[in-house]
Amino acid sequence: MSDLRTRAEEWLAQDPDPDTRAELQAILDAGDGGALADRFGARLEFGTAGLRGELGAGPNRMNRVMVMRAAAGLAACLPPGGRVIVGFDARHGSRQFADDTAAVLSGAGLHPEVFADPVPTPVLAHFTRSFDDVVAGVMVTASHNPPRDNGYKVYQADGAQIVPPTDTEISAAIDAVGPVNELPLGEGWPVHDTADLYLDAVSSLRLGDAGGDLSIVYTPMHGVGRDVLLAAFDRAGFRAPIVVPEQAEPDPDFPTVAFPNPEEPGALDLALDLARERGADLVIANDPDADRCAIAVPDADGWRTLTGDELGGLLAEHILHHTTGDDRLVVTTIVSSSLLRAIAAGHGVRFAESLTGFKWIMRAGAPSDRMVFGYEEALGYSVGDDRGVIVNDKDGISAALAVAALAAGARRDGRTLPDLLDDQARRYGLHATAQVSVRAADPQVIAATMARLRQAPPSRLGGRTVESLDDLTHGSDGLPPTDGLRFRLAEGARVVIRPSGTEPKLKCYLEVVHPAGDDVAAARAKAAADLDALRADVSAALS
Template sequence: MSDLVLRAREWLAQDPDPETRAELEAVLALDDETELASRFGSRLEFGTAGLRGELGAGPARMNRVTVMRAAAGLARVLGPGRHVVIGYDARRNSDVFARDTAAVLTGAGLRAFVMDGRWPTPVLAFAVRHLGADAGVMVTASHNPPRDNGYKVYWGDGAQIVPPVDGEISRAIDAVGRVDELPLGDSWDTLTHEAIVTPYLRALAALPVGDARDVRVAYTPLHGVGADTLAEAFLSAGFAVPEMVAAQRDPDPDFPTVAFPNPEEPGAMDLALELAGTIGADIVLANDPDADRCATGLRLPDGGYRMLTGDELGSLLAEHILRNTSGDDRLVATTIVSSSLLGKIAAAHGVRYAETLTGFKWIMKAGPGLIFGYEEALGYSVGSDAGLPVHDKDGIGAALTVAGLAAAARREGRTLLDLLDDQARRYGLHATGQLSVRVEDLSLIGRAMARLREEPPAKLGGREVESAEDLGAGLSGLPPTDGLRYRLAGGARVVVRPSGTEPKLKCYLEVVVPVTGPASGDVTRARAAAAADLAAVKADLSAALGV
């Protein structure tokens, strides 16, 4: 009997889930060594603040055994008597994983609070600080495909965990024995809507939304859990509830109308854009399935629509928040792969600016006085003079703030596109793009990174590479990370890194084009020039990757 078969049989003996037991018994009956190796040749590792992976039996999958082991590891790091808040979304088994977590934690002598509804991730992040908990767990795979689920861990500051805590939990998980021998409790507390969603909505009321309310919005939650909370947030702030894509309004773990439930993916926004055209919406808003991200589209002068990039919306929100808050100690932050424009905006407003590694877990550690943080992947944490209501990205708060910004522009006979043009004239046109390569063989990513380290490109898109920096060395006080940054002539920049959550090699491109005059035609020409520059850089980089 092979070692893989032995491990599979040991797993079967402790698995409390009849569905995954039946699944694994079928694999064993087929004597499929390849399939066994994919499930038992490794285990899910803590990555972006927790676990994320395909549902199924085995330590390399998301299942009840994996979740109970994670909860036991978390319990060992925290210790008895600590308080943990647990939330979950509408993916398959999210509610089951939440209850299993509560059972393991209370069995280990901790106190658990479990939300009684499928609510957005930012509600969980808010709840940790609001309730004075020591940690939080959100069961979600965010915008991953339907086959996945995940387990995101927050610490007492309401932000996602970072090293060394994630390593401590990972080592504690390794020390957990059989889950059928874990003591389990059943006396956790239940958090109602009134206990946690209502305070969250009150906290959002402090955001600098302004007093304009005349704006027509088309919205989609992409089959996730954002619709009800967003509708309440808009009503509480005095806005009309947005028109919603009916086919995508209700939570559905199969995500039947989209190939990937991520507003950045091609086709994901088609139904929302169609609705916008039908109702003549001023803006289009979308949340990803757990509603911690926010995508925004705007109406063009010809009546069509286009989606804003994460960097475009980040620059608009940053300037709006800085104009509507005060204080010399304010800090704005973004990541090394986001646009450099935020630094110029911060300088113009006389506030501090910080760059972090990718991921909101790092943005939230940027420093005291943080009033706004964003990442180019549609994540935004918006604040007010009272600070940040949520110490993580918040797609509901961001959507509310965008609606206020669009309503204020409309009152002046302007649009978000006009505001973008204003910024291009003030700071130069900062255009960003991505080259993303999805692979089946993860070794291809390692080989591509090694090739770039050994033979860095001399030119990209016709621009000289002025410097090549290895982020693995921990540059500018940042923790070491697997990535490369190239600075090109004319203020352009390229960052290459492996994705932390998907089998992808991700490349982030930026070019800066001066705008020479006040006329709209000057901005239009600058956008065309920037698009051509980005295409040229992308083509050369693609060749250099060799993937």
Template sequence: MSDLVRRAEEWLAQDPDPETRDELGRILDAGDAAALMDRFGAKLEFGTAGLRGELGAGPNRMNRVTVMRAAAGLARRLGPGKHVVIGYDARHNSDVFARDSAAVLNGAGLRVSLMAHHWPTPVLAFAVRHLGADAGVMVTASHNPPRDNGYKVYWGDGAQIVPPLDAEISAAIDATGPVDRLPLGDEWETLSDAAIVEPYLAAVTALPTGDDRDLRIVYTPMHGVGGEILLRALAAAGFAPPAVVDAQFTPDPDFPTVAFPNPEEPGAMDLSLRLAEKVGADLVIANDPDADRCAVGVPTRDGGFRMLTGDEVGGLLGEYVIEHTSAPGRLVAESIVSSSLLGKIAKAHGVRHAETLTGFKWIVKAGDGLVYGYEEALGHSVGSDLGLPVRDKDGIGAALTVAGMAAAAKREGRTLLDLLDEQAERYGLHATAQASFRVADLSLITAAMERLRSHPPQALGGRAVRSVDDLSAGVDGLPPTEGLRYRLDGDARVVVRPSGTEPKLKCYLEVVVPVTEPGAVPAARTKAADDLESLKADLTTALGL
């Protein structure tokens, strides 16, 4: 207890934030050992996803001290004279953390460009390359709960950092002394709308969206920062203004209408789908709070609406982009947990295909000629023959391209569901699902992974396990990462991995059902749904969670 108190008092002495000082003072006055252990018994680790965690006092929380230390570590790794662009979303303290970062970086002798407003993450990723900067920082926790915030670092190539940069920056952070001794600057450039948003909009509206524009769209930014930019992008591309979910349009860091501000979460899209039914929409589009993800909903044949999975959108967008680009040596890429459908599409069109580790930091580095990359968690990076305008997932560019694809289908009397059925007939029905286990104690995830390794399942969902890849050893030329991949009889696959940003164990399931004759897709979907449920049940038992 005495060591925790000492560390807390040292933290308190350097903390510039009266709110977290008050929080920590109350904990010390109360002698609350559990609260001190929670905040000072561990620390947020800086990795390839940067930092992300709950707001509060101490090294195991996101706060001004944690952020200033991160900025000081980044400054040390870059060195004086380098240029850093900083962006931020509308979460609690995002603007404060951005200004603190600017002050620390500028005080260390770096040139800083700070965005004038809370704008989407893809705008920051675009800005790094557009301005020729050496690095970028985005203060965001994406779709995490309201009490979280985060700190993402981009390098000069416009992509998120990968090893060994993460370890080098982390070591520099650890070498940082008390933040109240850091020199602070106040001479940074403020990036206006004209300087960065307008060039970004010009880049994404040049994506292959076709010429068709007859489409009724419903849109929600999920209380985040994508609303204004998406409306401007649609208008610039020639689409009519969408019907917006008013209750979710204005940025609000408390996300009052949703339990989790993630379009994938149950109930998050209810307001959008109700509005879509009311206005007779052709398409529903949602961004997550920092607008790097794009969710898509469509009318069903029985008069309702349903959300497409990230893999369904990935297959549709992948084929659409391939058909609307022509440069030699084109490449499409996806993460190892995404559907195998994209690889079959690429082979049929004579286009190169690559699998990478999860995360767009890997996808955008898949190789030269990349025109499209995606991961199943609603992340898409759409390019053209000129390449990717954003070397990260971009929910605005993806939304524009989906709208163009849906408008073209509508002109032909078809819907995105018709396009999905046609793909199933050509390549087989690729059905995917995810099982996620959120835990309060991360040791439960470690124990579950150890259990799978020591007692590997021989069968899952009635299918024999044909092979097991331990991803921690590195497979197929990929860097090592924590996870297991099971290949099952009958063209099925399961991947189990801990989340890199949330206290979750994630399981990714895929079954492929052949479609042997026209009209057989509904039966194939029913069989696939049953097979996925069987896989989930057996996997839950094997994990012991």
């Protein structure tokens, strides 16, 4: 307790934030050892995802001290005098964190430029790659995390997220930073007050004609995507989407959703209600920083939300129909559907598989490849045309435009997106996917579960024999090592289990593949039953 108290008092002496100072002083005055241990017994670790965590005082929280230390560590790893683009979302503390970052970078001899207002993450990523003298980008965001969280993402000069060893170099430099109240701080820096550079790129995508009569309901999920998406649709010639009014304005408390993630049950309820009321053709949702895109469409049973893998397959084929050249590359991750491999083979283009996350997707393939599409099952897509992808990260706004063009083209042909999914099932086989997630408040539980599965792996899952097990900590198929297990099952089924990189939970990715023939409905029913059996066995194996 005395050591924790000493660390807390040292922290208090350097903290520039009156709110976190008051929080910490109240804990010290109350002698609350548990609260001190929670804040000072561990710390947020800087990694390839930067920093992300709950707001509050201490090294195990997101706060101004942690942000200033991160900025100072980043500055120590950048060439002197370079430009750094800084963006921020509308979460609690984001604007202040962006200003603190700029002040530290400026004091270290760099030239920061900050957006005047909150922006979507893909806007920051695109700006970072667009100037020869930009050496890094910083985005203050916690994406789709709960309201109490915030985060700090770092981009390399190419507009892609950092990967090892850059993360460890920055982390080591952060460790060497002294008290933040002793850092030299600059003041006054250029401000970006428009997203036009990004909008010009997105609206010039050549992926089919605009659908002027397409009726779209859109929700930004209380985030920052609305204004940029509406401007992009207008420039591209699309009819303005109908915005869900209750979720239209940025609100860091996300009052209408339990969890601001379009993947979560109930997150799209307001959008679907409005779509039914208006007789819309399509629902599009972004997460709060607009780097993810979710889609729902009407079908025979009402409205259907497409999975990330389903939309990934549709977008891939749409983009390949609108691009040319055998140097084209499409990329997905080891936990996403194997359908993309089949689509690439069918179109005679190059395919690559990466570790989970767009930091890896954007670095897949060979230097001679021209990436036109990358996606991961968690609703992340990077779209392009013959020029290649326009953002070296996931981008929910350009993906929304591509979906709108896809849906408009299908409508002109008298088809629907479910019709196109059935066409793919007949052509490539039905690739059906599902997930199992298990939350654990104690990270040690996650580590112990992974260790147990390595030592005593199941021999059967979902009624199928486990034919092989890849321990991804040793690397696999030329990929870097990662904490994960891949079970290859009989008849082309697959299960991948890994700890989440951003949340305290284990994530399991299930896939079965069935020939569809002329009876796609029967194949879907069989696949659903197989996935249920897999889900039950995987859940039991994790308990």
